[in-house]
Each structure stands twice: as structure tokens, then as C-alpha cells.
Amino acid sequence: MREGVSHRTASRRTLVRVATVVACVWVGAAALPQAAVRAATVTYRVVTNEIAAKQADGSEKEVYRFDPAVYVANEGDDVELHLYGLRGHDHPFVLEGYNVRGVIHRNQETVVRVHADRPGYFRLVCTSHADAAHEGPMEAYLIVIPRQR
Numbered sequence: 001m002r003e004g005v006s007h008r009t010a011s012r013r014t015l016v017r018v019a020t021v022v023a024c025v026w027v028g029a030a031a032l033p034q035a036a037v038r039a040a041t042v043t044y045r046v047v048t049n050e051i052a053a054k055q056a057d058g059s060e061k062e063v064y065r066f067d068p069a070v071y072v073a074n075e076g077d078d079v080e081l082h083l084y085g086l087r088g089h090d091h092p093f094v095l096e097g098y099n100v101r102g103v104i105h106r107n108q109e110t111v112v113r114v115h116a117d118r119p120g121y122f123r124l125v126c127t128s129h130a131d132a133a134h135e136g137p138m139e140a141y142l143i144v145i146p147r148q149r
């Protein structure tokens with residue numbers, strides 16, 4: 001019987017402790033800015049790819065691509081793009097909107113880090129292969145989802 005009483009007491013104590021922890025977390029989360037609660041580091045591993053195909057007239061056509069080419073983040077996240085030069089030689093690039101420029105060299109990794117403080121849709125463009133006339137378009141898309149206010 002004493003065990004039963006003791007058990008009930010322990011349960012009440014446990015309940016009070018759990019309620020206290022939940023209340024602290026709740027109040028703490030409410031006191032922090034939303035970005036601090038949700039922010040994360042989002043990492044994408046990307047390679048430069050080349051697609052070649054023989055055409056009906058016998059000629060060879062090739063294009064360069066970022067692979068994968070869509071990167072999604074929430075506003076407030078830190079984004080890391082690990083860009084590896086798998087195919088092609090140099091790929092100079094610009095991440096529009098964040099005005100980050102760099103070059104991806106063959107067999108090397110270039111890391112782009114941005115704090116996604118601007119929601120929207122931003123192109124990552126290789127300036128050597130920017131359009132169909134230059135074996136492109138070699139472009140990718142950073143999509144930053146706006147924070148709910």
C-alpha cells in the first residue's frame with residue numbers, strides 16, 4: 001500500500017516536473033525571435049555536369065548543367081552550396097540577388113555561404129555557359145521561402 005501512495009506521489013511530482021519543463025520551453029520559444037527558433041544550416045552538394053548527345057544530322061551537341069539545380073531554404077537559414085567541378089573546365093558564376101561571385105574549377109570544390117535574409121527566387125548562373133548559344137543555360141535556382149510574420 002505504501003508503495004501505491006509513494007507511486008502516486010512520484011507521479012504527481014513527475015507531472016509537475018514535466019509541466020514545468022513544457023512551460024519553460026513554451027515561454028522560452030515565445031521570447032525568442034522566430035528566426036532563432038527556425039534557423040538552420042541548409043547544405044547542398046552540387047556537381048557541374050555535362051550532357052552530350054549526337055543529333056539527327058550527325059553533329060554532337062553538349063550542354064552544361066548544375067546538378068542538382070534547385071536549392072530551397074527558409075528565410076533566416078544559412079545556406080551552403082558545395083559546388084564541385086566534375087565536368088568542364090572553369091565555371092565562373094554569380095548568385096544573383098546575393099551578389100556572390102566565384103569560379104568552380106575542375107576537380108575542386110568551391111563553397112558558397114549565404115545568410116538567406118532575402119526571400120525570393122535567385123538564379124545561380126555560370127557566366128561562361130549562360131545561354132543556349134554557349135552550351136547552356138547552366139543555371140540553378142535558390143528559393144528562399146519567406147518567414148511567416
Ligand SMILES: [Cu+2]
Pocket residue numbers: 064088090091092126127128129138
Ligand atoms: Cu559553366
